Amino acid sequence: IRDYKVTGVQTCALPICDVDFCPPDDPFLSVFPRPPSVITQRFQRGHACLRARSKGAFAGYLWLARGHYDEDEVRCCYVLDESDRSAWDYDVYVAPEYRIGRTFARLWQTANHHLAAEGVQWCFSRISAFNPDSLKAHSRLGATSLFSATFINIGPIQVTIAGHKPYLHLSFSNASAPLLRLRPPE
DSSP states (O other): OEEEEEEEEEOOOOOOOSEEEOOTTOGGGGGSSSOHHHHHHHHHTTOEEEEEEETTEEEEEEEEESSEEEOSSSSOEEEETTTTTEEEEEEEEEOGGGTTTTHHHHHHHHHHHHHHHTTOOEEEEEEETTOHHHHHHHHHTTOEEEEEEEEEEETTEEEEEESSTTSEEEESSGGGOOEEEEOOOO
């Protein structure tokens, strides 16, 4: 069972810290805690990766997507209806030795600054309902809980229960994944 909170944060321009965009051939990708095939697929989909460094060492990353995001843990596609005004952030990772510091905040400051400069007013993400530390960190950034979505997988069958259309969805394959459409709050 996966249970997520879908949140939104209003963007605003903030100063950039020691975080920058990571190109698809960056040597730091080899230390990312994700399979190389997953990283390659993300770049092929046009997603952008912000990388944090501290004194030249890898400290963390944050991924950004525009238009839509195909969930990688369950069958679901989050569609951004107003992609000129919204983005999706996902897979925020901070290396263990930097979790006490400001790496998460620096990643988000840079993402926020970049997105605001592009006219993005809202950034959506999903956070595991079983990850209270991440929920608290996002709350400190001003995240607003929009709805919950629970995914129950039994073999090839997936049941989605969401506080958003389609509310209830039954899926048997990737071809029948639910679409959760998001638009910035008014």
